[in-house]
Amino acid sequence: MLGRAANGVYWMSRYLERAENTARLIDVGFHLALTRGNRQSQDEEWKSVLTTTGQLEDYCQKHSDFSGTQVFNYLLREKDNPGSVLAMVENARTNARVVRTSLTNSVWETTNEGWMNLRELLSRPVRETSLGEVLTQIRRTGTLVRGALEGTMLRNEVFNFSRIGTFIERADNTARILDVKYYVLLPSTAWVGSSLDNVQWDTLLRSVAGNRAYSWLNAGSMDPRGIARFLILDGQFPRSLIFCYDKIRSNMAGLAKEYGREVSAHQLLRDAGAKLHQITIEEIFEGGLHEYLQAFISKTIEIGSAIAADYRFSE
Amino acid sequence: MSDTGAANFDEMLNRDGTVRPAYADFRQWFDGQDTAWLRRQDAEAERFFRRIGITFNVYGDDAGEERLIPFDMIPRIITAREWRKLTRGIEQRVRALNAFLQDLYHRQEIIRSGRLPIEALRNNEAFLSQMIGFTPPGGVYTHIVGIDLVRTGDDEFMVLEDNARTPSGVSYMLENRETMMAMFPELFTRIPVRPVSDYPRRLARSLRACAPPAHTGSGRPVVAVLTPGIYNSAYFEHAFLADQMGAELVEGSDLRVMDGRVCMRTTTGYKAIDVIYRRVDDDYLDPLTFNPNSALGVAGIFDVYRSGGVTIANAPGTGIADDKAIYSYMPEIVEFYTGEKPILQNVPTWRCSEADSLGHVLDNLSDLVVKEVHGSGGYGMLIGPTSSKKELADFEAKLRAKPANYIAQPTLSLSTVPIFTKEGLAPRHVDLRPFVLVSPNGIDITPGGLTRVALKKGSLVVNSSQGGGTKDSWVLDE
Structure with a gap:
């Protein structure tokens, strides 16, 4: 296969995995912040999530507030954050498009559909009440693509x-x-x-x-x-x-x-x-x-x- | 462009409102269906297209914005008898196109004989001097051709345009059929429709048959589709065809010239390619020979081509044959190379480069369609009847400044086929692009093609870039 195509499938999988892990970190940050009484230790939890994803520095250049909604919206969908979940799923989908001929229809369609769903879900700011649904959808995309790979690929x-x-x-x-x-x-x-x-x-x-x-x-x-x-x-x-x-x-x-x-x-x-x-x-x-x-x-x-x-x- | 008011030919209905034989079975089925169910299927079709990603990018839109070409579920139906005649006409025309190219790049007999003025070649960018004296493998110039046809009457099909460079749209022909079969399977058990699904296999076979002779000894020739990349408007089609043919989909950055061959970078090293089905324009093919700023092509590929190391399909320089200035000479060209009268007629065309014609065009501008000689996709054209006074005046100035850049044609009374609208069936104008494969083994025409349909009432513009849609095109079996 083409070296560029190998690069494409490799990065498609990496981005999906990273998106899923980011979703999980947000989930944990959210639960932990809920169990913390005071604002300062809540902020600390969110800072720690940003540190883990390697985005603390970039975040601090744009925001000074560490409220949960601010942080998870940054991580999920902020437009000029190239490491947002939306950007990663988009990257995964772009890579899939580049190597479309190497993938089964099932893998391509699952990736494309996952992207379309997330783009829709993340087209507006995410509120605490809808966070759960968004995170589930992100994890599900990763799971479905892995399943399609497992079930249909040579x-x-x-x-x-x-x-x-x-x-x-x-x-x-x-x-x-x-x-x-x-x-x-x-x-x-x-x-x-x-x-x-x-x-x-x-x-x-x-x-x-x-x-x-x-x-x-x-x-x-x-x-x-x-x-x-x-x-x-x-x-x-x-x-x-x-x-x-x-x-x-x-x-x-x-x-x-x-x-x-x-x-x-x-x-x-x-x-x-x-x-x-x-x-x-x-x-x-x-x-x-x-x-x-x-x-x-x-x-x-x-x-x-x-x-x-x-x-x-x-x- | 819109109707001039003249009653046009409707392919489904006779003037008295009765159904023509070609559509009889379909119409009977259609009338028996629940409209609400049909509407749901229609919506389903759009979701289906989005999910599988049959989209195109519109130039000038935000990068990455992908649109769907609207699909209409009412098929365009052609009878076996009509198709037989069309095939003969298309085959004749394609034979003539290849012979014409061979001649233009060699002895230019057609010019010596006075049938084509030398001016048609002079300063014509589509004519590539680099191709002079070179014969491509198998003598084939146009491996893939799309002939755009319009219908003006019961037995009248005309050629609107020849597409001899890299005609697109074949993936829509295939996916439209897939969609119809998925939505309405019972239709295909009732009505004998000739299949189109083996086009990719025929394309692969046809391309392999054109591999350079020096490299055909060592097993099956390696075919690759060369795409400008995912931001090209037809990327979906490039990927689709590569996939269906089992060929590699390559970009310029995957290729390099090594030891006189064009090679692609694979995970295990560089591997030679025998046939490149390129979807990149001539000018971008090779920065060493053509546009030096091109990042889409391969440095040195043209030298490899000229020395017989690779086949490029279609051959560079074929654009001269579908140039709009040449189009007007097609009747002479067909006759010159085949010795026969053209079976398919041209649309009457005035060459604005000629003083008499220019005078006529300027006098009748508001009744004519004026096209740029080198334009495509419906851009840069004037549709007289629907243009304002100011638009006409502006265009007249352009026309006077560079008359040789334009040709003019009458507004035709194009045939209509109904589309499915909220208000039920409604007639809309259509054209048809059958796809033709050429190899040393012969000319192969897939029964059907791409029907483009103007979705706006009265509109004559079918281009997808201008809001046109597509239909599944059926050729009935005998």
Whole structure:
């Protein structure tokens, strides 16, 4: 397939994944702000959401107020925010349009319809009462497109590039969410064991749609180390770092098989994957959770760039 | 453009209001349907088009604004007998067009014989001197042709325009049929309509048959569709055709010239292309040969073409054959190359470059349609009968300043076919663009084509850029 087309399906999937994760962060921010009595700590929650999506700086250049409505409208639909959910879904759809010939009708139509629905929903400012519906629609778009890919696409290079995009983005997002909140998992605050910690931990898990799964696996008891292990090293959880890397490796293996040769990204992934499988949560905490996550984020970027270069995404 | 008041030919109804045989079965079915249900289906069709993204971009609108070409659910029906005659006429015309191009870029016998004045070529940008002395693979210049026909009477079809560059609209022909079949499947079990759905396969086969001979030994020729990109008004069609043919959809930035071939950048390296179905204008094809500022083409592609490394469809320089100044000579051209009288007539045309004609045109401006010789899409034309005094005066000034830029034609009494409106069936003017494929194996005409319809009452302008719509076009089986 064309390098430009591979780039297109890869980014289409990345944008949809990112839009979905942003929706989830807004959801969590909204719930958390509701549980906070005073305005100042509500603002702090929204700031933290902006930090996680990497948009705090841009936001501060345009707004000085951190009210929920202001922040989520910025994140969802503000016109000159290139990182808004609407812009991302539009990017995903534009990429899908560029590579339309590589997609099944079902994948294209789902993406196009998702965009049309969201454009309509986001054509007016979102109020608190309609936020839930908007967020559901965003998540549903991602889910439907993934379903259409799963159900209708040939298991070939196009499918593999799309999946690689999804999991590169997801690995990056999970690591960033964890990194912004890593301090709530550190021992210095953990021993306090206050109810505030419990809320913080629950929030963190919710941000990656892992609260139910975690409770289920741990019979409801929460501890910071367990949460970190779950989000980084649990191979069953579809948003953990190790799960994402395993998926990227398997889709990259698919490419190597189809093309009959490996590229430099394969070796990078093999090394990174082996390290993820060997390391324990104790070792991660010993070396510093924040440092570990920073290194992980850089490594993911490096792998993404290697894939783009190896497969000639651009000239 | 609108009716001059003369009663025109309605394709569904006789003058006495009875239904013509071509529409008898359809009308019987239609009269038996619940109008409210038909209305719901009509609305459904629009949603269907939006969802699958059959949209076009209008130049001058905000970038990214995509519009639908309105679809009307009443089919345009052509009988087997009518179609037989049309096919013969179209085939003759397309044969003549290719022979004409071959001649123009070689010995120019038609000019030597005095049948075509040399002035028609001089200063004509559509004539590419770079093509002189070169014969494209298989001797085919116009691989894909669209012949625009209008009907003025029971047995009278005329050619309004030849489209020999990159005619568009074939995706609408296909999607309109798909939509009709999805909305009204029972119609197609009652009425024998000839299928159009294999057009993409025929196109692929036709293009492959034109691959450069030097590269046909190594398996199936590689075909790619070259598009200017997603902001082009016909991008949907480019993607659609590539998809249906199983060809790559490439942009200029995907291509480069390597070792005498045109190659596309794939995930595993550069791969040679044998046939490029380009939807990019001549001028943008190669910055080294044509417009140096073009970012849409491929540097060096023309040299590869001339050395037999790739087939470009349609060939560069075919625009000279559908130039409006040349159009008026088509009857002579057909006769010169086929030795036969033209089966399909031209619309009478005055060449404003000729003093006598110009005088006639200026005297009768308010009754005529005046077109720019190099214009397309209904832009830059004057429709005498509907223009104000000021518009006529302004146009007259332009005409006097550069008469050779214009041709003029009478306002024709175009046929009508009903459309489905809130008030029921209402007649509207139509034209028809059948699509023709040319390869060394012959000329292949898909039974049907694109019917464009003026949606405004009385209007004669069918261009989608000017508010026209489309209909499914049926050719009945014997």
